[in-house]
Amino acid sequence: MILEYHLIEEPESRWARTPENFRRDLERLREGGYRLIGLGDLLDGRMALPAGATPVVLTFDDSSPGQLRFVERDGKVEVDPNSAVGILEAFSRQRPEFGKTTTFYVLPGAKQPHKLFGQPEYEKAKLEYLAARGFEIGNHTLWHANLSKYPEATVRTQIAQAQQWIHRHVPGYRLRTLALPMGAYPRDLSWAIRGSVDGVSYQHDAILMVAGGAAPSPFSRRFDPYRLPRIQALESELSYWLRHFAQRPEERFVSDGDSQVVTIPRARRSDLREMTAKRFRILDDD
Ligand SMILES: [Zn+2]
Numbered sequence: 001m002i003l004e005y006h007l008i009e010e011p012e013s014r015w016a017r018t019p020e021n022f023r024r025d026l027e028r029l030r031e032g033g034y035r036l037i038g039l040g041d042l043l044d045g046r047m048a049l050p051a052g053a054t055p056v057v058l059t060f061d062d063s064s065p066g067q068l069r070f071v072e073r074d075g076k077v078e079v080d081p082n083s084a085v086g087i088l089e090a091f092s093r094q095r096p097e098f099g100k101t102t103t104f105y106v107l108p109g110a111k112q113p114h115k116l117f118g119q120p121e122y123e124k125a126k127l128e129y130l131a132a133r134g135f136e137i138g139n140h141t142l143w144h145a146n147l148s149k150y151p152e153a154t155v156r157t158q159i160a161q162a163q164q165w166i167h168r169h170v171p172g173y174r175l176r177t178l179a180l181p182m183g184a185y186p187r188d189l190s191w192a193i194r195g196s197v198d199g200v201s202y203q204h205d206a207i208l209m210v211a212g213g214a215a216p217s218p219f220s221r222r223f224d225p226y227r228l229p230r231i232q233a234l235e236s237e238l239s240y241w242l243r244h245f246a247q248r249p250e251e252r253f254v255s256d257g258d259s260q261v262v263t264i265p266r267a268r269r270s271d272l273r274e275m276t277a278k279r280f281r282i283l284d285d286d
Pocket residue numbers: 061062140144180181182
């Protein structure tokens with residue numbers, strides 16, 4: 001599952017998860033045997049998880065303040081413990097085995113409160129904080145453009161300028177992935193994958209949609225990095241998918257405990273992508 005969060009704030013709504021419910025989501029996932037991995041690790045097939053654990057990826061769209069808020073306390077600036085990053089860091093201190101790597105799809109040119117988490121004085125500090133602590137930053141266009149509506153030049157400029165604006169704060173940061181605003185693909189997929197505008201070159205290893213259910217395993221033939229589905233982290237969707245995988249363990253990716261090895265029933269070997277046999281040792285699970 002690649003989960004997709006938007007606002008982290010009160011009250012709970014279609015686009016908002018409360019801090020308390022977000023905390024509970026982490027605990028439910030942990031209890032269900034899930035562990036966080038970074039999206040980059042998923043793309044690289046780097047499933048460094050203990051045997052029996054199931055990977056889950058967390059993504060946050062639209063850089064609103066509830067995702068990462070700085071507060072001043074006793075003259076010191078710190079992360080609000082009720083913002084998503086504060087909650088994740090506290091949870092991972094208590095439960096280090098769960099992990100904390102998540103991906104933030106930020107909007108560097110949006111209207112407030114969606115411009116780089118909504119506190120202009122801390123924009124740079126926040127992006128530096130995320131990059132330094134192993135969180136991932138992804139491209140979500142400059143101001144949330146619906147890429148299906150625009151000609152090639154506009155699509156490419158939206159993507160390249162987003163990267164350029166992010167690089168003002170974290171120079172050289174490699175933006176590996178793009179989340180499509182509203183899940184809307186440009187008329188030609190290649191415009192979103194790689195390109196160059198006014199000397200700014202971008203290249204995405206994956207493109208994320210806004211819906212579509214659980215993602216296939218990165219070792220599977222069905223894995224298409226340019227059409228990665230996500231699950232919106234609403235109460236109803238989360239409950240549905242947690243129950244789904246609890247009832248259908250055969251559909252669930254479970255780590256064999258060795259990230260160099262892919263273990264699969266012999267009868268399903270033909271499901272593997274070609275790349276898998278080249279880069280990993282394949283074991284039969286019979
Ligand atoms: Zn968005």
